[in-house]
Amino acid sequence: MKKLILIAACTLALAACTDPEKERQAQEAAAAAAKAAKEEKAEGVAKQYDMAVAAQDWEKARIHGGSLLDIYKDTDVAARIEPGFAEVKAKAEAARDLRRMQGLWQYNTVPVGTKGSQISASIYSKERVDVDGSGPKPVQLVFRDHPEWKRHAYLVLQAGDFRCPQCTVKVTVDDGKPVNMAAWRPKTDEAIAMFITDQKALWKLARKGKSISIEFPVKAGGTRTAVFETGGVDASRMPGWWN
Incomplete structure (x- = not known):
């Protein structure tokens, strides 16, 4: 040419x-x-x-x-x-x-003695949230499958606390309507965690859209909302979680 x-x-x-x-x-x-x-x-x-x-x-x-x-x-x-x-x-x-x-999720497998392994999938909130006036901090959402404690879904705070021995949280998928879900705070000081009772429904909501927002009550008064971009979750990393 x-x-x-x-x-x-x-x-x-x-x-x-x-x-x-x-x-x-x-x-x-x-x-x-x-x-x-x-x-x-x-x-x-x-x-x-x-x-x-x-x-x-x-x-x-x-x-x-x-x-x-x-x-x-x-x-x-x-x-x-x-x-x-x-x-x-x-x-x-x-x-x-x-x-x-997809890169927002973390997956872990931890041996639990001779009883098997704990597997988990966790993600941090899109924006940090100020729950007690000490400044914005990440909120973590965790799905966990333990050989003894079985399956749970819970939120973890780095400061402050939940106002929730027994309470209700509001979960919204993308721009949909909020869904009320029961939640509870275990009597322990080891971690600032609040469990969502119906982990099966929460898992389905997390996989349904690009993001979910969870509104939860805090000890400092009122409620706070954490948004999690859950759309990239790899369900195969949590076998048996109603895939």
Whole structure:
């Protein structure tokens, strides 16, 4: 292809000294050769784009598609992919957001003597929450499966305390309606934790949308709300939790 462009350029130079019509034709030939070369390069990128779309690798498809519409924007190939590229970008953004939410979760397996292992999945609140006037601090949501204590779901504070020997919390999925759920505070000073009684329902809500918010009563007075971006939870890491 480079050789073709060189020949066209030489023809243009010779024609300039002889015949205007030949000069015009030489210019057209050179332009056509340059366009053909650009189309060929664009086709190479398009193949990578098509492969990424077929594999549903939306982030890679967005990179190749963006290259086509930027560097090769005036090619036939770019014109072909342009109508569907907005959808590819949207899917790429969703994939990136899902990967971000997946990284918010922590999974642990801890041996418990000879009785088996405790497994847990935990996540910190999106924003820190001030529960007692000492300043905003993270709130943690934990799902735990213990060989003796069985399955539980609970909130953990780093300061302050819950106003809750027995109480009710409000759980909201995304922008839905709040759901009242019973909760209780164990009589212990070892950890500032409050258990959600229906852990099965809470687990289902955590998996249902992108986020859940939990409004809970605090000892300092009133209620506070912690938001957890739960949409990236890997249910396979908690086998038996009503997957």
